[in-house]
Amino acid sequence: MGKYNNEKIDISVVVPVYGCPEAIPELVRRNTETLQNMGVGYEIILVDDRDGMGSWDAIKKEALADEHVKAISLTRNCGQDKAITAGVAAARGDWIVTMDCDLQDAPENIPMLYEKVRKQELDVLIVRRHDRKDSAIVQLLSKVFHKVFSYLSELDFDYELGTYLIASKRATDLYVHTKGQGRDFTMFLLWTGYKKGFVDLEHETRFAGKSSYTFGRKVEYALRAMTTFSNRVLYVPVYVGAISAIGSLIYIIFVLISWAMHVANPEGWNTLAAAVFFFGGLILSTLGVLGIYIGNIFDVAKERPLYIVQEKINIPEEK
Known part of the structure; x- marks a missing residue:
């Protein structure tokens, strides 16, 4: 369904979508404006993780209106990391950018990330979310988890790291073809040992929706992450x-x-x-x-x- 644009793609923006249908038009508009101003070949891949809140209808509308917007709908809710896997597997860009759908990650920073990752000859450039817009208890739990995870996995993982990053095609291809249910994208890219860098950016206020990660889901996620990445x-x-x-x-x-x-x-x-x-x-x-x-x-x-x-x-x- 829809059109298929066969132009060369420099940047693929992959966005897992869950629980923020109101943000989709603004998300597409800001990404499109940013990427067009860069003068690069681009695609925006939106992956519907079956939230049951109307996100697919919003995604579908944007994709049918613009061939640069690619849409993927999953049959069931699989979780953010597997939705990212689906998007990254479909991406054709030389560089892959991932971000959340709620616009706490500003698309306007993509040109700076693109310039830095190429200038510094990196494979991965990850954003540290400065001044996170989360509650004190959420930040405390996140700090504790990442301290424990860093020790158990022998990875230096900062609690301010999120899904907002840019990575080379060779790094993301390795992620796609790796077996296993533990799919944390950022953790995996750190684990690869590819040349990486970090940049501090402001964590913006959520445009729409709310976090779907309850305390129980966070505990389950933490256990799976720690037992997947380390013995x-x-x-x-x-x-x-x-x-x-x-x-x-x-x-x-x-x-x-x-x-x-x-x-x-x-x-x-x-x-x-x-x-x-x-x-x-x-x-x-x-x-x-x-x-x-x-x-x-x-x-x-x-x-x-x-x-x-x-x-x-x-x-x-x-x-």
């Missing part, structure tokens, strides 16, 4: 178990010395109950971590597609 999580129960064993040995020695010196020791079930609950919780946590890793293996072994496309506009059918 170091498996060592945590080992360390805790070793520390507990040493602590228990010290306590036993203390009890024996106290008994030998006829010093009264506290009696009752409190100590025993605390030990049972502690080690019981430790064992269950360890089993849970192992279960997550096994689940990740199971997801890959099933070889199901990461996403299924329902409809495409201005994108050629795959051969």
Whole structure:
């Protein structure tokens, strides 16, 4: 459906869309104006992640009005990272820009990113979201997660990094062809080791919609990210178990010395109950971590597609 423009593409802008249909016309207008002023071949790829809020209708309207706007609709909600995967897989540009749909990432910064990434001969240039427009609790949780994630994954990941970045085609192609359910685009590009840079930009106020990441979804995302990018999580129960064993040995020695010196020791079930609950919780946590890793293996072994496309506009059918 729609037209297909076969011109050379210098920049592909990929935007996963969820829960902000009101922002789509302004998003397309500002990106189009910015890219046209740059004088480059461009395409704007909008991926509908099935929010059920009318986003596809807004995307479809823009794509049918302008052949530079490419539209992809997924059959089901797959999450932001898999929506990005669908968009990046369809992109034909030498450089790929990703951003959120709510216009907290200003399209007007694309010329500066494009100039810097080429001038500095980088493969990846990632935006640090200065003065994030999130609540204090959200920022605190984000800082804690990224500190823990940085340690466990051995990646230096700043909590201010988001999806707003520009990357070379060779870096994004590697992302598309890598198997696995853990699809965080920014984390993956950092992991590749390609030459990278960072730039600080203002995080703008959300144009429309609200974040779909509830606390539960953030916890689930954090666990999946940490167990996908690193095996170091498996060592945590080992360390805790070793520390507990040493602590228990010290306590036993203390009890024996106290008994030998006829010093009264506290009696009752409190100590025993605390030990049972502690080690019981430790064992269950360890089993849970192992279960997550096994689940990740199971997801890959099933070889199901990461996403299924329902409809495409201005994108050629795959051969």
